Amino acid sequence: DAGITQSPRHKVTETGTPVTLRCHQTENHRYMYWYRQDPGHGLRLIHYSYGVKDTDKGEVSDGYSVSRSKTEDFLLTLESATSSQTSVYFCAISGGGADNSPLHFGNGTRLTVT
Amino acid sequence: GNSVTQMEGPVTLSEEAFLTINCTYTATGYPSLFWYVQYPGEGLQLLLKATKADDKGSNKGFEATYRKETTSFHLEKGSVQVSDSAVYFCALSDNYGGSQGNLIFGKGTKLSVKP
Numbered sequence: 001d002a003g004i005t006q007s008p009r010h011k012v013t014e015t016g017t018p019v020t021l022r023c024h025q026t027e028n029h030r031y032m033y034w035y036r037q038d039p040g041h042g043l044r045l046i047h048y049s050y051g052v053k054d055t056d057k058g059e060v061s062d063g064y065s066v067s068r069s070k071t072e073d074f075l076l077t078l079e080s081a082t083s084s085q086t087s088v089y090f091c092a093i094s095g096g097g098a099d100n101s102p103l104h105f106g107n108g109t110r111l112t113v114t
Numbered sequence: 115g116n117s118v119t120q121m122e123g124p125v126t127l128s129e130e131a132f133l134t135i136n137c138t139y140t141a142t143g144y145p146s147l148f149w150y151v152q153y154p155g156e157g158l159q160l161l162l163k164a165t166k167a168d169d170k171g172s173n174k175g176f177e178a179t180y181r182k183e184t185t186s187f188h189l190e191k192g193s194v195q196v197s198d199s200a201v202y203f204c205a206l207s208d209n210y211g212g213s214q215g216n217l218i219f220g221k222g223t224k225l226s227v228k229p
Contacts, residue, residue, distance in 0.1 A: 004157075033216070042203060042221040043158070058216070090157055102148065103217060105157030 003027045004106040006091050012112045019078040021109050023091030025071075031094040032074040033058075033103065034066065036087040043090065049074055081113045116141045120204045120220035127194055127227050135189040135223045137178075137204035145206040147171075147180050147187040148217065152201045161189075161202070194227045201225070 003026035013019050023032060034046040035058075045058030047066040055066050063085060065077045078085055088110050092103040121136040139147065146165040150158040162171030167182035176191045187204060204220040 040221060042219040043217075044219075045216060048216060092157075102160040102163065103150075103158070105159070107155070107157050 004091060004093055004104060006089075006106040006109050008109060009107070010110045012114060013081050014114055015082060016080050019081050019111065021076045021089055021091075021111070023074045023076070023106060025074075025093045027093060027095075027104070028071060029093040029095050029104075030071075032068065033092040033094070034064070034074070034076045035090045035092060036060065037090060037108070038087050046076065046089075081111075083113050085111065086113045087111060116145065116206060116218050118204050118206055118218055118220040120202075120223055122221070122223065123201075124224040124226055127225070129196055129227055129229050130193045131227075133189070133191040133194045133198075133225070135202055135204075135225070137187045137189065137220060139185050139187065139204075139206050141185075141206055147178070148205040148207075149176070149178055149187070149189050150203040150205060150219075152203065152222070154200075158203060194225070196227045196229055199225055199227045 005024045007022045031050055033048040035043040036046055037043050044060045046060055046064050047055055047058055049055045049068040052068055067075045088108045090108050091106040094103050117140045119138050148163045149161040151161045152158045161176055162173040164171040164180035167180055170179045178187050178189045180187055201222045201224045203222045205217040
C-alpha cells in the first residue's frame with residue numbers, strides 16, 4: 001500500500017447536510033487528488049492539490065470544496081449534499097514531475113445521500 | 115478536449131484464454147498512457163504505462179503498445195487466470211493546470227474469468 005487512508009469508508013447522509021471526507025497520506029507526496037467513480041463514467045477528477053494551500057478545480061468540481069492545510073491531509077467537503085453526489089470517492093497521491101509519476105489510490109469512501 | 119474510449123464490458127473468458135481490451139484516445143501533444151486495474155472493494159492500481167510512441171508497457175503478463183498512428187493502447191494477455199478478474203481502466207496524462215499527474219480515465223471494462 002502507498003500509505004493512503006480515507007475516512008470514513010462508508011457514509012450515509014441526508015440531502016442538504018454538510019459532509020467532509022478525509023484523505024491522509026504518509027508518503028510526503030506533493031500532489032493529492034479527489035476523484036469520484038460512477039457506473040458508466042469511470043473516474044472523474046473533482047479537485048486536486050499541488051501543495052499546501054494550493055488547490056485547483058477538476059472536471060466535476062461544482063458542489064465540492066477542498067482544503068489542504070498540511071502536506072499529509074486533503075479534505076473534500078460537500079457543503080450541502082445532494083442525491084447526485086451519491087458515489088464512491090477516491091483519493092489519490094502522486095509525486096508528480098515530468099515523468100508522470102503514477103497515481104496511488106486509497107480504498108475509497110462510499111457515500112450515499114438519501 | 116482529451117478523451118479515452120475503451121471497449122464496453124463485461125468481458126467473460128475461460129481460464130487460459132487470450133485477452134484483448136481495446137483502448138483508443140484523443141489528445142493534443144504527446145500524452146503518457148496507462149492501464150490501471152481495480153479489484154473488488156479496492157482502489158485502482160497501476161498495471162503498466164508507456165510514455166512515448168512505440169513504447170511497450172508490460173507487467174504480470176499483461177502488455178500494451180503505444181501506437182500513435184492508430185491512437186491506441188490495447189491491453190493484451192496471452193493466458194488469463196481467475197485472479198485477473200477485475201475492472202481495467204485505460205487512462206492518459208493531461209497537463210491540467212500545470213500538474214503532470216492528472217489523468218483522464220476511460221469508463222472501465224469489467225473482466226470475469228471462469229475456471
